[in-house]
Amino acid sequence: MKIAVKTFQELNTQELYDLLQLRSEVFVVEQDCVYQDIDGKDLKALHIIGVKDDKIVAYTRCFAPGIYFEEAAIGRVVVPLEERKYGYGHDIMKASIKAISGHYDTQDIKLSGQEHLKKFYESHGFKQIGEGYLEDGIPHIAMVTA
Template sequence: MLTFKIKRFNELSVLELYNLLQLRSEVFVVEQNCVYQDLDGKDEKALHVLGFFENKIVAYTRIFNKGYYFDEASIGRVVVSSKVRAKKWGHELIKASIKAIDDEYKTTAITISAQEYLKKFYETHQFEQTSELYLEDDIPHIQMKRK
């Protein structure tokens, strides 16, 4: 079973920070073969949604209040370890992130910059495409919104 913790940057333990950065690097840099600056100075302003399985972080997002990235609240750095993807926990991760935004920021209006191949996945969570295709770090993305 996947369990979630929501933490501010200063509430993360050193081990949690190391493990979430390791997961992001494993997927976004190594698996997707994308050299980019993951440590962008924005983690300090985010709420971190940590998904734990057997005491390990296997799923993660960071969320921001409206006005930081977009006019609406946002979800980013959505990642699930390849070791547990067959369990379809990405859906639980997005649900937990939406709930965290509602609980913390009192809104359900969310904008994301989604990798284009995940469009149908996000549509199952009531996101709708609101932009043309664009490249972000040489990966096709689309903007999507949830009301």
């Protein structure tokens, strides 16, 4: 898998289409969750894109401190169902943490993760803060770098 880090302005139309299609495939269709994925925040995000054989197999979007949370943020962490057995989620998280450090000069990161992925995020140095909550009908937890 090759990883690219791009601002919204650096994305070409095919990349934008592919990443929006992947997010819809997983977050809307697979998880049966109707929500507004295209939320205007992509314009301010760094897009971390993992590609294998011309297909996006892992993706996140990252934000500078103060845009999404007080801390830098990672969101929309996604790997298509058929690619989850290869560890691409771990690769894209490492690349996202590195991108935040390099672009925003901070190690303080917050995310709103689906509760069932708690151990996954903990393996990347995150710890839960506060109680769980529902976001778009799915149990989530807030997590920050330890």
